[in-house]
Amino acid sequence: MFTGLVQAQGRVRQRETRGGDVRLHISAGELEMTTVGLGDSIAVNGVCLTAVTLDDAGFAADVSLESLQRTTLKNLAAGSPVNLEKSLTLSTPLGGHLVSGHVDAIGEVVERRQDGRSWRFAFRVPDRLARYIAEKGSVCIDGVSLTVNGVDGAVFDVNIVPHTMQATIIDGYRVGSEVNIEVDLVARYLERLVQGDAAARPGGGVSRELLGRHGFDT
Template sequence: MFTGIIQAIGEVADLQQRGGDVRLRVLTGKLDLSDVELGDSIAVNGVCLTAVDLPGDGFVADVSRETLSLTSLGQLGSGSKVNLEKALTLATRLGGHLVSGHVDGLGKVVERHDDARSVRFSIEAPTELARYIAHKGSITVDGTSLTVNAVDGCRFELNIVPHTLQETIMGGYGVGSKVNLEVDLVARYLERLLLGDKAAEPGAGSIDMDLLARTGFLKG
């Protein structure tokens, strides 16, 4: 688990193709690795990866074909900047929100404009994720815990302050940038709870108007 508070900006040093998947080496910069051991988790642009080697200036992780297909990690190259966060401990301040490091889908930046010293981004999410994104709710973008300022269909808006622009890779986003999205865990569990016993039935996966009516959320 993670908090969505980015601890450092790292840099991809190398990507090696290995039998269809990739071995990734990341230079971690100011990230303190003194308490990291082999097998520990580190989030790279919001993707939970396992450290399989610790060469001293960073870490090495294997990235599966599934992860490459579902996230933006497959688009990285040598020199790419990445957001980094070590897994939380019981002593960690929960300054963001609970983040699993399991990306739900890829979003796309569709608009960027300055707003005083902040920058406003409009991001388009996959259709199947839209129902989990709420005004003033939490969302994780490339591992960064953020508050949704507005929602319009599949698009949501973010207001990013100067500190976040400086301490994450968001300052480098432009129109067309692909970003990893993880929706709020509570929203996902709530959906399954509302399904009740139907959650065990094959094909049960989402809430529809009939379910809301039967469970008393809609009045006739």
């Protein structure tokens, strides 16, 4: 688990193809690595990866075909900057929100504009994720915990303050940039719980009939 508060910016040192998937060698930058051991989890652009080797510069992690297909890690090359966060402990301040490091989909930047001293970004997500994103709710973008300003269909916008622009890779976003999206854990599991017994049946999902039986006005 993570908090969505990026602890350092790293950089890909090497991308190594191994048997069809990939091993990334990552320079950890200012990430404090003395407490990291082999097998520990580190979020790289919001994707939970396992450290399989450690050295003075950073660590290496294997990226499965599943992760390559579902995240922007497929786009990383030597020199690419990345957001890094070590997994939280019971003594870690929860300054962001609970983040699993399990990316739901790839989103796209559709707008970037200055808003006072901050920046306003709008992102489009796949239609299937729109129901999980709510105004003033939480969303994780490339491992950064952010508050949703507003939602319009499958497009939502967030405000990025100067510190976040400097401390993360967001300053490099342009219209058309792809980003990793993880929706709020509570929203994801609440939908599954509402399904009740229907969740065990193929194709079982939230329907108007199901909501009506549970007292929701449809």
